[in-house]
Amino acid sequence: MSVLSKAAYFWRSAAGGLKHAPFVHFIAVSTIAIALFAAGLARGASHVVDNLLASLGGEVEVTLYLAPQLGEDEVHGVHTRVVELSHGEVTVVPPEAALKRLKQELGDLGEALSELPENPLPATLELRVPEARRSPAALAALAKELRALPGVTGVDYGEAAVERLSAIARALSFGALVALVVVLGTTIVIVAATLQLAIYSRREEIEIQKLVGATDRFVKAPFLLEGLLQGLLGALVAVGGLWLFGRLLGPTLGSLFAFLLGPGVAAPWVETRTALELLAAGCALGLGGSFVAVGRFLRV
Structure with a gap:
């Protein structure tokens, strides 16, 4: 079986797995999308807060x-x-x-x-x-x-004001880091759990593949690709949600921050770099959850 044939088979199998258990994969995709959407909002809010602190700090x-x-x-x-x-x-x-x-x-x-x-x-x-x-x-x-x-x-x-601003910045950075770790960990667990259900529903197919001599990598590859597709779809939904958020509420928030701190403080909620980072993070989450799932369930 050539490399191209294997790759085509793996992608067909992964796509078929998504169609075979749509509700299970919908839960995983929704979880990734919500996590990445929240991360994107936090990223935009953090950028605004950084500009706020810099603006206030510049007035000292x-x-x-x-x-x-x-x-x-x-x-x-x-x-x-x-x-x-x-x-x-x-x-x-x-x-x-x-x-x-x-x-x-x-x-x-x-x-x-x-x-x-x-x-x-x-x-x-x-x-x-x-x-x-x-x-x-x-x-x-x-x-x-x-x-x-x-x-x-x-x-x-203004010693007290400077120290207070610095404390606010440290608290926001620490809180954002803790929230990010918790959200990412929870997302990987949920993705792994949903993918385990998909693997369990196809256990007979897996047993047949093992009986006819399929290698461990051959069995694992489609499920890893399923996780990758889950992460990619979730990231696309998150990016679309952020874009819609920016279109609907972005002008209002931009006017508010411009009133408080002057123009240029509020940045677009979805920049090209942010979108690429979210897509990469979604793929990483999907692959991470699939690795956990195949490692715990298949035991191959």
């Missing part, structure tokens, strides 16, 4: 309060030193500009500041930290270095 600025007695040249010297230490964008805010900004932020109440005998606000430096140094540990180390500079009386960078 380090403010340095300078001593009132510093002259213009000394302020320029501190500015230069801060740029060298942080490699970020530093803006000098004179006391007059700080007071004017405060008046605008207070609105009608800001007029009361005009009655002050002198400007109580010091000159400040506003530092926009590079993305690579926005982690809590890096910001804390940078703030320690900045506080040690001559002429700097205080440093504020």
Whole structure:
């Protein structure tokens, strides 16, 4: 029997197995589709959350309060030193500009500041930290270095907010990983169980094949292909569901996130790379379940 003949036989046998027990395979395909659809939604939501954290993290600025007695040249010297230490964008805010900004932020109440005998606000430096140094540990180390500079009386960078954002990101990543492991494990078990039922329904055919000298690989191959087809069909259903989800609810969600964080935050729910990854994952799930099934049931 040639290689092409064997391959054709295996694919016909696998397709016939799907037709022989449609309800059993429908359960397996539906399980894979639901798992991959949930994984695709989680992937899209994770992307949006990452953009959210990056956007919020980008708004965190380090403010340095300078001593009132510093002259213009000394302020320029501190500015230069801060740029060298942080490699970020530093803006000098004179006391007059700080007071004017405060008046605008207070609105009608800001007029009361005009009655002050002198400007109580010091000159400040506003530092926009590079993305690579926005982690809590890096910001804390940078703030320690900045506080040690001559002429700097205080440093504020919203430490509590940065740590809270970092904790949220870690919790989301850990939760997504645990959920993924549980869902994938459960899916493989269900696929293996349904395929075992299909194998059991064809036990007489398997016994005849073994009696006439069929090898272990020859007996296993059609069932492995059945699992592969199950995974492929489930992945196609999941990709179609994500595409439909993006068409129906994507514009609404995109408008919501654009309102909160600006345009470009919400990404398409089904990208080419995501679709290919889901197809590969579906095939892997189907093959994994079929390997478990033939290994436990056939014992060949």
